[in-house]
Amino acid sequence: xxxxxxxxxxxxxxxxxxxxxxxxxxxxxxxxxxxxxxxxxxxxxxxxxxxxxxxxxxxxxxxxxxxxxxxxxxxxxxxxxxxxxxxxxxxxxxxxxxxxxxxxxxxxxxxxxxxxxxxxxxxxxxxxxxxxxxxxxxxxxxxxxxxxxxxxxxxxxxxxxxxxxxxxxxxxxxxxxxxxxxxxxxxxxxxxxxxxxxxxxxxxxxxxxxxxxxxxxxxxxxxxxxxxxxxxxxxxxxxxxxxxxxxxxxxxxxxxxxxxxxxxxxxxxxxxxxx
Amino acid sequence: xxxxxxxxxxxxxxxxxxxxxxxxxxxxxxxxxxxxxxxxxxxxxxxxxxxxxxxxxxxxxxxxxxxxxxxxxxxxxxxxxxxxxxxxxxxxxxxxxxxxxxxxxxxxxxxxxxxxxxxxxxxxxxxxxxxxxxxxxxxxxxxxxxxxxxxxxxxxxxxxxxxxxxxxxxxxxxxxxxxxxxxxxxxxxxxxxxxxxxxxxxxxxxxxxxxxxxxxxxxxxxxxxxxxxxxxxxxxxxxxxxxxxxxxxxxxxxxxxxxxxxxxxxxxxxxxxxxxxxxxxxxxxxxxxxxxxxxxxxxxxxxxxxxxxxxxxxxxxxxxxxxxxxxxxxxxxxxxxxxxxxxxxxxxxx
Numbered sequence: 001x002x003x004x005x006x007x008x009x010x011x012x013x014x015x016x017x018x019x020x021x022x023x024x025x026x027x028x029x030x031x032x033x034x035x036x037x038x039x040x041x042x043x044x045x046x047x048x049x050x051x052x053x054x055x056x057x058x059x060x061x062x063x064x065x066x067x068x069x070x071x072x073x074x075x076x077x078x079x080x081x082x083x084x085x086x087x088x089x090x091x092x093x094x095x096x097x098x099x100x101x102x103x104x105x106x107x108x109x110x111x112x113x114x115x116x117x118x119x120x121x122x123x124x125x126x127x128x129x130x131x132x133x134x135x136x137x138x139x140x141x142x143x144x145x146x147x148x149x150x151x152x153x154x155x156x157x158x159x160x161x162x163x164x165x166x167x168x169x170x171x172x173x174x175x176x177x178x179x180x181x182x183x184x185x186x187x188x189x190x191x192x193x194x195x196x197x198x199x200x201x202x203x204x205x206x207x208x209x210x211x212x213x214x215x216x217x218x219x220x221x222x223x224x225x226x227x228x229x230x231x232x233x234x235x236x237x238x239x240x241x242x243x244x245x246x247x248x249x250x251x252x253x254x255x256x257x258x259x260x261x262x263x264x265x266x267x268x269x270x271x272x273x274x275x
Numbered sequence: 276x277x278x279x280x281x282x283x284x285x286x287x288x289x290x291x292x293x294x295x296x297x298x299x300x301x302x303x304x305x306x307x308x309x310x311x312x313x314x315x316x317x318x319x320x321x322x323x324x325x326x327x328x329x330x331x332x333x334x335x336x337x338x339x340x341x342x343x344x345x346x347x348x349x350x351x352x353x354x355x356x357x358x359x360x361x362x363x364x365x366x367x368x369x370x371x372x373x374x375x376x377x378x379x380x381x382x383x384x385x386x387x388x389x390x391x392x393x394x395x396x397x398x399x400x401x402x403x404x405x406x407x408x409x410x411x412x413x414x415x416x417x418x419x420x421x422x423x424x425x426x427x428x429x430x431x432x433x434x435x436x437x438x439x440x441x442x443x444x445x446x447x448x449x450x451x452x453x454x455x456x457x458x459x460x461x462x463x464x465x466x467x468x469x470x471x472x473x474x475x476x477x478x479x480x481x482x483x484x485x486x487x488x489x490x491x492x493x494x495x496x497x498x499x500x501x502x503x504x505x506x507x508x509x510x511x512x513x514x515x516x517x518x519x520x521x522x523x524x525x526x527x528x529x530x531x532x533x534x535x536x537x538x539x540x541x542x543x544x545x546x547x548x549x550x551x552x553x554x555x556x557x558x559x560x561x562x563x564x565x566x567x568x569x570x571x572x573x574x575x576x577x578x579x580x581x582x583x584x585x586x587x588x589x590x591x592x593x594x595x596x597x598x599x600x601x602x603x604x605x606x607x608x609x610x611x612x613x614x615x616x617x618x619x620x621x622x623x624x625x
Contacts (some may be wrong), residue, residue: 036517038498055321056337121354131354214311214355215336225316225339229510230493
């Protein structure tokens, strides 16, 4: 029994090493004083300094952040209302529609990318526009929406069906019910969906690559284009910063969930106490 | 709950402000439109873009690609319009043959007169109607003489005594090119028996290799993990700074001379601005700054005398005419030969 236990520990350790060793190497070499990716030659902040003065990297970072923020917010809005719509549907309709919603999530990015690109190119020919920031944003909203729906739906199922009627009994209009009762109740789901959508957008390469056109370039596209010549350690630096940002976002999400669980538990205990 | 909404909203506003600042800071006082530039990754001194914007009032939308083929597929796919693209020699030829390039108005590119004579009317654009050279360079062998001895021939890459220390290009055109040159054939041959011989040579070479690589070549040679491999002269200078033991040679059988050239694709929306950009990048001061940054050789003839690099670097960047005479530039191959390259490459790599 005990032997098995240490085996499990080793296995867990190996898993984590496997997952995080590359990132540790990446972070360490973002502080390396030469461009080498294999020889450590001293500590420096030089790459971070260069990063913030590199116009191309900074403008593509700006594009990435702008697209991700706008896309995840829009997707959160559309996704939330879509989820509320699904929730109020008859099951006969809801199940197939939810299944269709899941397809883009499991579908290969390249297919989404190519099909959106073909759509935009042909629509552009008819309506006279070119691929650019607009098409990039629409593409991002498109693949962000399913994630929002997926994280809002469970919150809706947890909702007490009577809340809706109670609110209207107490004089809420339809809009007030949504705005003052339903939305606050499912807010944790919306925020989680928003954060997932945001990270998916920052992360995306393939779909952006096919839909960005000639005037905008996201960070992942800039990094990809560097691979003929040696990738500069600036990339290590920016990846380190992105990793840290995502880590902080994840910590916030988890801490929030923890707090909510605790709050619910206290509520339950109190209720039991009164009975 | 309200708090979180507040935090998120303020974050959004902040990001919005930042991006607003970024773009408004970049905008020049008198806006004269824009120019969409599509270039290789890491292939420009980005200060020059800012300078160009300040000097001309034209906004540059700068995008990057990682291979000629990738750039080609983006152009073919449509829905985009670039004003300046910078493909390599053989791709320029292919774009010309498919009628995808706009003839340049050389009267607006006065700095074209500064281009060295041997960089004009090259095989890929014989009448020089479509392109202005951007950078050029040679392919040679980078090696550590302490491990593999002195090298003056491609034979060193096929020598069993160097087994396990050899690197090779991870793309079919350059790999086949080396094999063809070693056998004494043209790198642009379409003769099937010559191509077959080259393939047999590469097949025999494969067990001796440490690997097929592109940019990993830097780390492997700098750290001494590998001791010999072919790569571009300009990139050798970067490696030499990290590992001074490394040497460079253009083999006696001759090698590849590549030229990356600025062109305007058909359908460009800002042709005038594109010509202004090409002219700007060709001027002596800008060419020199760019060449110092990239490490490749500028086709501007004045740069050779004025560029601020040491004699050793200069000797690598500007090989003797006798050496250059033996080098060949890639041309666009017919489809049948391209298919052969693809088939051979799949067989070699599997």
